[in-house]
Amino acid sequence: MPDPVSHPPTQTPRPRLRASLLAAVCALAAVASWSCNRDSADRAAKKRIFSPEDPPRVVASAKEKLNAGNLGSDAALARRVLRMDAAEITERLGSHRSQAAVKFEWGTRGNQLELTENRTLEAGAGGLSGDFHAVVGNSHDQGMDVIRVHGDVFARGKYGPYRQRLRDRGMAERVREEVSGALRDFDSLFLGRLKLEPYGQTTSDGRSAQRYRVTLGPAVQLASANAAALPTVMEPKGGADAATLNRRRFADKREPQEISGEVWVDEETAVVLHAKLEGRIKVPAEGDQGKEAFVRLTLDSGISDVGRDLSLHAPEQYLPDEDKPPGIADALDRFGIPRAGATDAGTTPSSAATKPPPEPEDESP
8 A cells, every 4th residue: 555645744833933923913003002192192282282272361350250249248359359450450341541649658756758659541442452551650750651552662751752662571561550550559568458348339430339448457368478488588798778678677567557448349340440548557666776667658549431432542753662772882882892793883873883092101100
């Protein structure tokens, strides 16, 4: 009989080959998972980038409904209304005119000084980014005037010409807040101790308002007291000067003594339409030879012309913005230091730089 055909026995895959196949499958699965996750992340990123921008915080705050009748029973709401900033007030009211007169009296027995400051803000329509004209002046013949119209800013001192401010860096907004913040400053100086007691309704410039009597309230826990400890203040070698020490003593040791007056709060928007306040702060004497000091403040402020066209416009004459202060440019020209890409620092009419004056010759003895 012929020999049967011999066949080689079937070989099973080696363990190393199986491990390689498993690793390849896992790698493909990982790549597919990474690609899927990447696509999901890309879609989420595109959704964030191209989604409508969230409104500024002040716009969202202005849409919050505040109850003008609850300020007497809700201290947090009272602080919220009394310290409302100019941007939110404009968002709530629209165009308006705000005026405030503040009188400061401070000193010790036999040594007294006083200053009266007037603040006027004309806010146009447009809310946070709208036009405005802010003016500050005081009884020492000092002042400042800032206008913003269609995004262009112009500023001047009390007697100087207007100058355009192309690189504003938020100066206009800071001035607007300062001019509008007389009531906020009053409340801050008295450590948030204005206590409001409702006593009837009234009208101000044709608007219904809740009337509050203001007195001195109990001491309150300020938020700054729970804040993290600040670093130590750097002191000069010879120590701080007397004026700095007095300011620090007032900031740290002041004790509100009395407050009287009233505020009227708009029922529709919860904006303070009128405030007439008077208060006194004491600063205890320091040491046996020190004298007790005091500060007396008087505030009379009001809002009018709500919703009316105030016809704000840019000044007819103004100086252009300057790339470099003339004093610095003149000094560079004087010593022959050219500006980059120019033959002078930008102030001399001629193209040649001004040569420095000759040095005096040494005199021999």
